[in-house]
Amino acid sequence: MDILNINETLATIILAAIIVLSVLIPYYIKKQKNARKMAEKIDEAKKTGRSKPFSRHPQFNVNACIGIGICTRVCPEGDVLGLVKGKVAIVKGASCIGIGECARECPVGAISIGMGDISTREDIPQLSENLETNIPGIYIAGELGGISLVKNAIAQGREAVDAIFTQSVENTHVMIVGSGPAGMSAALRCVEKKIPYTIIDQTSAGGTILQYPRKKMTLVQNVELPLYGILDKGIYSKEELLEIWKKVQKQFSIDVKESFKLESIKIQEKGFISKTINGEFESTHVILALGRRGTPRKLGVQGEDKSKVSYKLIDASSYQEKNILIVGGGDSAVEAAIGMAHQYGNKVIMSYRKENFFRLKSRNETQIEEMMNKGHVKVHFSSNLMNIEDDSVILKQDQNEIKMDNDYVFIFAGGIPPYALLKDVGIKFGSKVENKV
């Protein structure tokens, strides 16, 4: 009887152990698999230089974090955050645009959105509380100051003009450089306050929004656009936002001088002279609303000024049955090639000066290899674009010149950030302004 009891107890213990292990082992395997996946993602982000945040980003109180991971799931920009050893960490910081959904959703309040230590950052200009740089009279609004998002850009454009308005300068004239959300909001505020102003842009009115892919949904937190009212729909398509820009431009006669690229600012005894490629402008104040995306890098090849040459691809579906050359070998170039190759009848050629692709996102790497193997995209490695003609292009590869039919050229050679221009003017970077010059 006793032996029977012992056996029964043993059997119960074994059964209980089996039940516990059958739960624990799959849990452990899943945890290990997730940890491996996360390590791969972090590795890939480091390799592609996308691990570090660009401007405002989440900062964590790791002691408060209980590893629920809601923050990783609610981020609209994908893989910005991940759980590493049960705590939240930044995985792909460069994808963060500072929307802050993670901070709002964290049930234990372990996340805040900020800049971190900017004292050593060479890409963050020094600004006073009222957005003035160390040079009195020059202000910075929007993403150039390190704070991303449409909402913040609009608010700062307005605030910069308000700061200027409080100073009673004789013959005030505000020079606004950049017509994205920050510049446009500044111009509207000038109209509202009856301050004379000039607004220029190196491209067209709209700013970075113009570069968004077609129909991109943009999250815009409530913000008051001067003279328009509160943008309170929450989500706007790219096209809706641009429609608003057009409407206010027309209604308040905001004349954005397009294709006026600011090249330098000369400081005078009273005010400034802003030199652009198309002329000079005198003003008592300058608001720099240049954003941080910079100017597309040009190749300097013959024919690059032809209208068939672009530095961005907004909508691949509008190109069909065309001969297309894509120059570059980074993710943007490869994504454009893949997008174009999916369209009916396109012949897509890539020219890349290096021997191989490297540092591509793994998804892009797999897809481009597949496209190359199937012959949908032909890549000329170690080649350089030499000449762009109306119906053809010439590449140079191993001393050979290759001429091919061509309808469109897309160049993805990166951007030139605006920091050098600011430094030439004398604007200081790094920690906050204490003493003005």
Ligand SMILES: Cc1cc2nc3c(=O)[nH]c(=O)nc-3n(C[C@H](O)[C@H](O)[C@H](O)COP(=O)(O)OP(=O)(O)OC[C@H]3O[C@@H](n4cnc5c(N)ncnc54)[C@H](O)[C@@H]3O)c2cc1C
């Ligand atoms: C893919 C993507 C998705 C995004 N999604 C969202 C989102 O969902 N919600 C959100 O709130 N934000 C989003 N953002 C961020 C948002 O677009 C920016 O924070 C915002 O546009 C910044 O506004 P800005 O006016 O400061 O600069 P920008 O919009 O960048 O405008 C700067 C303007 O200055 C001009 N310029 C630059 N240099 C010169 C020069 N030398 N001379 C003359 N003109 C010059 C440029 O041509 C440009 O028109 C996204 C950004 C990207 C790239």
